[in-house]
Amino acid sequence: MADTLDRRAPVTRPISPHLQIYRLPLTLVMSGLHRITGFVLYFGMLLVCWWFLAAAQGPNAYAKFQWFAGSIIGQIVILGYTWSLIHHTLGGIRHLIWDTGRGFGPQEREWLAAATIIGSLALTFVVALIGYLAMGGSR
Amino acid sequence: MSGITPDSAPKHFRTALAKVRGRGAAKSGTGDFWMQRMTSVAGVPLTIMAIVIGIFLLGRNQAAAAQILGSPLVGIIMLLFVICTVVHMKIGMQEIVVDYVPDESTKLTLLLANTFFCWSVGVISVYALLKLSFGL
Numbered sequence: 001m002a003d004t005l006d007r008r009a010p011v012t013r014p015i016s017p018h019l020q021i022y023r024l025p026l027t028l029v030m031s032g033l034h035r036i037t038g039f040v041l042y043f044g045m046l047l048v049c050w051w052f053l054a055a056a057q058g059p060n061a062y063a064k065f066q067w068f069a070g071s072i073i074g075q076i077v078i079l080g081y082t083w084s085l086i087h088h089t090l091g092g093i094r095h096l097i098w099d100t101g102r103g104f105g106p107q108e109r110e111w112l113a114a115a116t117i118i119g120s121l122a123l124t125f126v127v128a129l130i131g132y133l134a135m136g137g138s139r
Numbered sequence: 140m141s142g143i144t145p146d147s148a149p150k151h152f153r154t155a156l157a158k159v160r161g162r163g164a165a166k167s168g169t170g171d172f173w174m175q176r177m178t179s180v181a182g183v184p185l186t187i188m189a190i191v192i193g194i195f196l197l198g199r200n201q202a203a204a205a206q207i208l209g210s211p212l213v214g215i216i217m218l219l220f221v222i223c224t225v226v227h228m229k230i231g232m233q234e235i236v237v238d239y240v241p242d243e244s245t246k247l248t249l250l251l252a253n254t255f256f257c258w259s260v261g262v263i264s265v266y267a268l269l270k271l272s273f274g275l
């Protein structure tokens with residue numbers, strides 16, 4: 001065994017996908033993001049639950065929720081939740097297309113993956129902009 | 140070892156139903172798979188509507204928010220959104236747990252916690268929405 005290895009000419013080409021030359025496939029990243037956003041949304045339901053409960057409880061409880069929603073951390077959390085929800089929904093539609101047996105071709109795969117991330121970022125921007133304007137713009 | 144001759148070859152390749160019932164890492168069979176698809180399909184319009192309603196409520200005070208969330212159409216849409224989502228996210232988290240947790244007792248503990256969490260979030264949200272609609 002060692003004998004054979006010793007006699008082999010030194011290999012100069014990269015012999016396996018190496019960290020420096022490996023391009024992370026977009027489809028792989030989108031697969032991971034679907035799971036991560038699903039995980040985030042799971043705990044995000046606590047926020048939705050708090051929102052409904054605060055509205056049902058009365059002005060004081062709602063003021064507390066609005067104080068959080070208006071804080072820097074609250075704004076970041078809500079923006080992250082919004083993007084997660086939109087991204088996961090688009091990713092979910094992609095899964096549903098796959099469930100019909102379509103969308104597995106080499107180009108379709110890439111196209112769907114790109115549409116998911118570009119679509120989610122664009123839609124989140126639109127929703128955030130509408131939200132910003134609805135809150136009265138910069139005050 | 141290789142006793143397969145044309146005589147003893149299986150006549151069909153389907154596993155008997157009795158043998159697969161309740162199988163899978165979470166012991167729930169294919170019911171969850173189907174439920175996950177149904178809640179995904181229903182989730183698309185419900186999520187879009189929930190986002191629109193959410194935008195609509197931005198910056199309003201409690202009285203206005205309570206009135207809108209308590210109106211029949213909005214209330215029903217939000218109830219459907221919550222119920223659909225908690226069913227969906229329970230199965231989704233269960234899938235994540237069984238993928239990453241090989242240890243049987245840790246797995247069962249997490250599956251139990253998942254069930255409690257989803258039921259709690261679901262019931263509290265439904266309670267709040269019904270209170271907004273009927274002022275119980």
Ligand code: HEM
Pocket residue numbers: 034035036037038039041042045085088089090091092093095096175178179180182183186224227228230231232234235
């Ligand atoms: C707030 C709402 C939502 C929550 C909390 C949520 C949560 C989750 C979780 C935790 C998973 C498991 C992730 C995984 O196994 O990789 C999942 C999977 C999934 N979600 Fe959602 N989700 C939500 C909304 C939606 C919507 C609106 C759709 C619409 C298409 C959707 C479609 C899917 C699909 C198809 C899967 C299965 C993916 C697979 O088979 O690997 N989800 N979701």
